[in-house]
Structures are given as C-alpha cells and as structure tokens.
Amino acid sequence: MENTVILQSTITCPNCGSQKEETMPTDACQFFYKCTKCETILKPKPGDCCVFCSYGNVACPPIQINKSCCK
Numbered sequence: 465m466e467n468t469v470i471l472q473s474t475i476t477c478p479n480c481g482s483q484k485e486e487t488m489p490t491d492a493c494q495f496f497y498k499c500t501k502c503e504t505i506l507k508p509k510p511g512d513c514c515v516f517c518s519y520g521n522v523a524c525p526p527i528q529i530n531k532s533c534c535k
C-alpha cells in the first residue's frame with residue numbers, strides 16, 4: 465500500500481499557546497502529551513482518539529489512512 469502518511473504534527477498547547485512539532489507513532493495513539501513549556505498534561509477532547517487529533521495540525525496516522533482508530 466502506498467499511502468502518504470504525515471508523521472509530523474505540530475501540537476498547539478491550549479493552555480499557553482506554544483507550538484511544538486512532534487513525531488507521531490504509527491502503531492498506537494498517543495493519549496497524553498506534556499507541553500514542553502508549561503508542563504500541562506494534554507488529553508484528547510471528547511470524541512477524539514489522541515492528542516494529535518485534538519491539538520495537532522495533522523490527524524494521527526490511523527485516521528489519515530482511514531482506519532478506525534483505537535477505541
């Protein structure tokens with residue numbers, strides 16, 4: 465399968481507004497993310513599977529390739 469999956473996502477912290485580019489894991493969803501600036505622990509919003517779907521500019525890899533995500 466030749467799918468172009470973007471693995472870099474820029475997370476925007478809802479608390480302090482800082483942005484950080486992170487590499488997403490391809491085989492699992494990342495449920496927690498700690499802001500590198502204010503050290504707030506981010507969790508997915510209701511209905512989202514991971515922090516990248518909630519706070520990143522790119523959805524997580526399973527969503528990009530139309531697989532249902534881990535729920």
Ligand SMILES: [Zn+2]
Pocket residue numbers: 477478479480481482499500501502503504
């Ligand atoms: Zn922050």
